[in-house]
Amino acid sequence: xxxxxxxxxxxxxxxxxxxxxxxxxxxxxxxxxxxxxxxxxxxxxxxxxxxxxxxxxxxxxxxxxxxxxxxxxxxxxxxxxxxxxxxxxxxxxxxxxxxxxxxxxxxxxxxxxxxxxxxxxxxxxxxxxxx
Amino acid sequence: xxxxxxxxxxxxxxxxxxxxxxxxxxxxxxxxxxxxxxxxxxxxxxxxxxxxxxxxxxxxxxxxxxxxxxxxxxxxxxxxxxxxxxxxxxxxxxxxxxxxxxxxxxxxxxxxxxxxxxxxxxxxxxxxxxxxxxxxxxxxxxxxxxxxxxxxxxxxxxxxxxxxxxxxxxxxxxxxxxxxxxxxxxxxxxxxxxxxxxxxxxxxxxxxxxxxxxxxxxxxxxxxxxxxxxxxxxxxxxxxxxxxxxxxxxxxxxxxxxxxxxxxxxxxxxxxxxxxxxxxxxxxxxxxxxxxxxxxxxxxxxxxxxxxx
Numbered sequence: 001x002x003x004x005x006x007x008x009x010x011x012x013x014x015x016x017x018x019x020x021x022x023x024x025x026x027x028x029x030x031x032x033x034x035x036x037x038x039x040x041x042x043x044x045x046x047x048x049x050x051x052x053x054x055x056x057x058x059x060x061x062x063x064x065x066x067x068x069x070x071x072x073x074x075x076x077x078x079x080x081x082x083x084x085x086x087x088x089x090x091x092x093x094x095x096x097x098x099x100x101x102x103x104x105x106x107x108x109x110x111x112x113x114x115x116x117x118x119x120x121x122x123x124x125x126x127x128x129x130x131x
Numbered sequence: 132x133x134x135x136x137x138x139x140x141x142x143x144x145x146x147x148x149x150x151x152x153x154x155x156x157x158x159x160x161x162x163x164x165x166x167x168x169x170x171x172x173x174x175x176x177x178x179x180x181x182x183x184x185x186x187x188x189x190x191x192x193x194x195x196x197x198x199x200x201x202x203x204x205x206x207x208x209x210x211x212x213x214x215x216x217x218x219x220x221x222x223x224x225x226x227x228x229x230x231x232x233x234x235x236x237x238x239x240x241x242x243x244x245x246x247x248x249x250x251x252x253x254x255x256x257x258x259x260x261x262x263x264x265x266x267x268x269x270x271x272x273x274x275x276x277x278x279x280x281x282x283x284x285x286x287x288x289x290x291x292x293x294x295x296x297x298x299x300x301x302x303x304x305x306x307x308x309x310x311x312x313x314x315x316x317x318x319x320x321x322x323x324x325x326x327x328x329x330x331x332x333x334x335x336x337x338x339x340x341x342x343x344x345x346x347x348x349x350x351x352x353x354x355x356x357x358x359x360x361x362x363x364x365x366x367x368x369x370x371x372x373x374x375x376x377x378x379x380x381x382x383x384x385x386x387x388x389x390x391x392x393x394x395x396x397x398x399x400x401x402x403x404x405x406x407x408x409x410x411x412x413x414x415x416x417x418x419x420x421x422x423x424x425x426x427x428x429x430x431x432x433x434x435x436x437x438x439x440x
């Protein structure tokens with residue numbers, strides 16, 4: 001599966017079960033990147049992503065090879081991960097759920113910066129998870 | 132102080148209608164009314180309980196994290212407080228010139244449309260201008276907005292500014308303000324927001340601030356928290372009664388505790404060696420000779436001058 005997540009400066013994903021931030025530009029990018037592919041997420045993300053997404057309480061457990069999985073407020077699995085798409089907010093937020101980037105043997109494939117609707121600079125990093 | 136009956140009623144309402152769609156599971160007694168406690172009530176370990184006040188005796192001592200979650204993260208708003216137009220309200224300063232509770236129903240209509248102006252004219256209670264080398268930006272204290280400028284556009288409002296450490300401002304409060312501001316900008320929706328500075332007794336500098344927030348239109352699905360941010364600065368000891376401070380004794384580097392004679396510039400707060408040529412040019416009114424332990428000077432906020440140390 002290909003994980004998608006959004007993190008702050010401290011790799012924080014969520015605080016008290018809620019995403020630390022959002023940006024409509026990122027949402028559009030996620031939908032564009034996954035167009036024509038299977039995108040899974042928890043029901044929490046439904047208000048953000050709308051229709052056309054497979055919602056499941058355990059999306060990573062449901063995903064198959066090549067599926068995209070958006071993780072916002074649940075722990076990140078470290079098995080069966082092929083790639084990681086990490087959106088960095090480049091801001092500081094409170095967080096109690098972190099993305100365990102150091103748990104993966106990684107190779108950075110690409111890095112891109114762009115402006116969001118409410119964030120000056122968002123960085124999208126794509127990693128290959130080495131086996 | 133609120134009337135006891137009103138206090139009980141407010142408590143009952145907050146328990147029935149409290150936030151995030153998940154009411155508290157158990158009822159506790161109300162904390163003392165008001166945001167000030169006597170000095171005999173030291174902070175102790177424990178969890179914040181639902182009430183209409185902030186009870187410092189339930190707040191654990193600072194142990195290294197800039198903030199802690201109170202009341203399992205549930206703010207104490209009554210559901211009836213969610214409805215209505217955007218507003219902001221600031222308590223009058225008390226007899227000691229201290230800020231009180233600031234509350235707002237934040238929304239895009241309150242967000243600033245101009246750059247922030249100067250706030251240097253405001254001297255919050257306990258204000259001191261003091262610098263430490265290890266503090267980000269050098270200055271120990273910032274004029275901390277209770278409700279951040281990015282949220283309300285409030286500039287030099289003395290009812291919204293407290294003496295807060297750089298650590299409180301940047302590590303404690305700012306991340307929460309960022310989270311709320313992003314949500315409002317992205318959705319155009321509203322957030323009920325309350326910041327309560329917590330003072331002990333007659334102290335002039337607050338020990339911390341409690342922040343509660345709840346997104347209005349989705350009743351806390353997006354934003355819902357109740358936290359306490361510590362007004363501390365690592366490696367600095369603060370006298371909260373006056374705002375005076377000194378480098379924490381445990382952080383003084385070895386070798387700094389030697390005795391000797393030093394020339395002080397009381398204006399720039401620099402320490403010079405007696406042989407330093409710059410020391411000889413210090414104006415008489417700013418010059419003071421000190422014989423004793425240099426560590427005492429560092430604790431008073433003096434810094435070693437780069438020209439001779």
